[in-house]
Amino acid sequence: MLRRFLFACVLLSQVSGYGILSAEHPRLPAFERFFSEDNSRDLEAGSYLLGELSCVKCHTGGNDLGVLERTAPILDGVGSRVQLEHLRAFIADPQSAKPGSLMPALFAGLDETERAQNVEALVHFLATTGSLHEVGPNAVAVGKGENHYHTLGCVACHGSRKEGAPDLATSVPLGKLDTKYSIPSLTEFLKDPHATRPSGRMPSLNLKDEEARELANYFLRDVDVPANIAYKVYEGSWDKIPDFAALKPIATGTSTGFDLGVAGKTNNFGIRFEGYLQIESSGKYDFELGSDDGSKLWIDGDEVVDVDGIHPHSLNKTSNYPLESGPHHVIVDYFQGGGEWTLEARIKGPKTSLQSLESMMTLGKEKPAAAPEGFRIDRTLVAKGRELFTSVGCANCHQLKENDKPLASTLKPKPLADLNPAAGCMANKTTGNTPHYSLNERQIVAISSTLKSLGSLKQPKGEQVVFRTMATFNCYACHDRNGIGGVEREREAEFQGTIPEMGDEGRIPPSLTGAGDKLNDNWLKHILNQGASDRPYMLTRMPKFGADHVSPLLTAFPELDRQETSPRAEFSQPEYRIKSEGRMMVGEKGMSCVKCHPFGNSQSSGIQALNLQSMTNRLREDWFNRYMINPQKYRRGTRMPTAWPNGRTILPDVLDGDTQQQLTAMWLYLADGPNAAIPLGLGGQSIVLEPKEKPIIYRNFLEGHSPRAIAIGYPEAAHLTFDAERFGIRYIWHGAFIDAARHWEGRGSGNQTPLGDHLIKLVEGIPFANLESLETQWPNGQPRESGFHFRGYTLNEKGQPRFRYSFEEIEVIDFPQPVKGERDATFKREISLVTKEPVPLNLYFRIAAGNIEQRSDELFQIDGILKLKVPANAVLRESGGRKELLIPVTFAGTQAKFVVDYLW
Secondary structure, three states: OHHHHHHHHHHHHHOOOOOOOOOOOOOOHHHHHHHOOOHHHHHHHHHHHHHHOOHHHHOOOHHHHOOOOOOOOOOOOHHHOEOHHHHHHHHHOHHHHOOOOOOOEOOOEOOHHHHHHHHHHHHHHHHOOOOOOOOOOOHHHHHHHHHHHHHOOHHHHHOOOOOOOOOOOOOOOOOOHHHOEOHHHHHHHHHOHHHOOOOOOOOEOOOOHHHHHHHHHHHOOOOOOOOOEEEEEEEOOOOOOOOHHHOOOOEEEEEOOOOHHHHOOOOOEEEEEEEEEEEOOOEEEEEEEEEEOOEEEEEOOEEEEEEOOOOOOEEEEEEEEEEOOEEEEEEEEEEEOOOOOEEEEEEEEOOEEEEEHHHHEEOOOOOOOOOOOOOOOOHHHHHHHHHHHHHOOHHHHOOOEEOOEEOOOOOOOOOHHHOOOOOHHHOOOOOEOOOEOOOOHHHHHHHHHHHHOHHHOOOOOOHHHHHHHHHHOOHHHOOEEOOEEOOOHHHHHHOOEOOHHHHHHHOOOOOOOOHHHHEOHHHHHHHHHHOEOOOOOEOOOEOEOOOOOOHHHHHHHHHHHOOOOOOOOOOOOOHHHHHHHHHHHHOOOOOOHHHOOOEOOEOOOOOOOOOHHHHHHHEOHHHHHHHHHOHHHHOOOOOOOOOOHHHOOOOOOOHHHOHHHHHHHHHHHHOOHHHOOOOOOOOOOOOEEOOOOOOEEEOOOEOOOOOOEEEEEOOOOEEEEEEOOOOEEEEEEEOOOEEOHHHHOOOOOOOEOEOOEEEEEOOOOOOEEEOOOOOOOOOOOOHHHHOOEEEEEEEOOOOOEEEEEEEOOEEEEEEEEEEOOOOOOEEEEEEEEEOOOOOOOOEEEEEEEEOEEEOOOOEEEEOOOEEEEOOOOOEEEEEOOEEEEEEEOOOEOOEEEEEEEEEO
């Protein structure tokens, strides 16, 4: 704290006690890139500046120009986020404290003494909003933070911080962050920039907690904070935290916070951190502890949180732990096996927002005495500062609440139309409390031209709206549109990817030319509001700006770009068959899309390009059809080939070689997303079971079944699963049987899914029930709870299984048999029952439930796909809000039999 205070004093002395102001001008990337040397666009540049410099926050009339207003940072709680020394220097001379700042010097027109008094009054007023907790930088976090900064996208706007890197005029200056923030306060800002900067110019990169903390450590790596925790380092290899008290440490010392770097190595070590937690208010506290590998938190000898063991970063919590005010002895034990290594501890409680535990810890029981130079609030200055905040324009731009109500400005500036460009804020010299922006000549000319032409200017339209919005939010730093913008040559090397073979396509963000044609409305809104990570191979992240901030793009992109030229094809076959053709085309036996594109969690055999499973969530079908035929037209230089070279398909035998039908089939298949069957050729080495002469019986864990599932693959290429826990056939399908690699290789974990097509899920629930009447609802619950017992299965001479089960002294044999068809096989299911006297009179078998349509006396269609040929006495009824198809069981003596044909 003392170091920072002395720094501020030196800084203020360098500007002659609030005297000579810096000559640096406000730096805006879009202005420097598009307007600084082009005086033919002064009106457009001036409108842009009126919004970005917040002129329209004071002067009315900006709405007529379509200006996108920039809201200054929210100052609620600013004292708990920003160093007071920084506030003093920044208010006195923004351009010296942060060269390129958009903040004007508020008191440039006053004499040196009065200026200093006003600055001090505002600082004392802002100091009432809170105070900072400080922790020192962590060496491990610093290294990770540096990597984050140069890979995740920070350099797109702020420029490289590597040694020797040029300071580009198009970079947003960061200023002296180490004199502005503490590590905890900067971490919170990076996690959610919109919480304090609501206009969205600083977007959110959707940082994880540890990423934000590591970035903050990197930015503040030179901050000198006194050590507040003692440590002991141990060497060894463990699965659990050992008793460190019984071991001899290899190093001891003190650190600022839980600094894993003190270990001096990256694997096979342990650390015991020890200090005192200073609790201000008695009450119940919540604690969080996260680590990779194991850790434990002890307070006054009690184990409070346990995250022990070898694992990736994991977090455990303990709530409502009671603590009295005063010091509490804290021990945090940690061990690292191999791989990543992380440790974080946080606390929340009475008058204590969620923050790092280390920020409230000291080496000894007693708190260090406050430095004599420490800041003390002067209530007289607070009152003056509050009055200045409302009278000189602060409240016009910044929100600051008292008693949950924002302070209102008493300043009433002139409308834009009445301004004199040669006087006021833009003048080389200002008087009184008039703000001074330090504008350069080009900026003054641009604003002056706009002000002089107010009466003739019109709201921007079409591409003008797009340009202004993309310029305002610096979208052009990463994306080009219609030949404008894109990654600058000086920054290209900073954009990185994980797959070098993909070239620029794998590291440079895509063009936004035609974005409104390419992306559907829902995804366009989602990506602007929430960001996206659908290109995991590209390290630069698509941040979230907030759809409200960039709302002009939501309307302008579709209006300017959208085409409708490729209608969906029509088919005579059922849709499920068309989808199976689409699946084949996507797989290795078709167009081999899976050679480059993963599907869900299944990796491709080559580069890992965009994921096919989520593709239809983003794209428009019409654009997809046109892109697939000629990818080069939409992204020059792409590695994506066409499957229709010279307009001819490479699969002439699929869907009669009809291009539009093939495209529609692929889209319909992919549109099922996570519900679509995985295309062939994914997931590494496969072990496809192929029944040739006799059926194959596969007993293992199957998706959508109980652990007692049985899959049967038949040579006729019609297959099924029988669930021995639920007493019935669950799935039937055609084509390939099953891939056993998941269970026959490695540890054999997870559930397997059918490999083929035309997958049909049959009715679940109790198969047989006695009903008093046809108005009686079918019983709920599980079959075993109703007395059903599985009796195994037997095989006939062809190797076909007959499944056996019983209930209420009735023995059931369920015998499904594949029947070859002209195109695909069907199933004939023969169900036999044997009982004792007396035979049941009102026994029914439920064969289907759902959307059922009767096609003839014995033929019913289920959900528009499956056709069932049933005995003539079958009953279709309404029950429980849906249709059910029941087969009455008629006994001849003590035996009964009926047959159902499955056609699909």
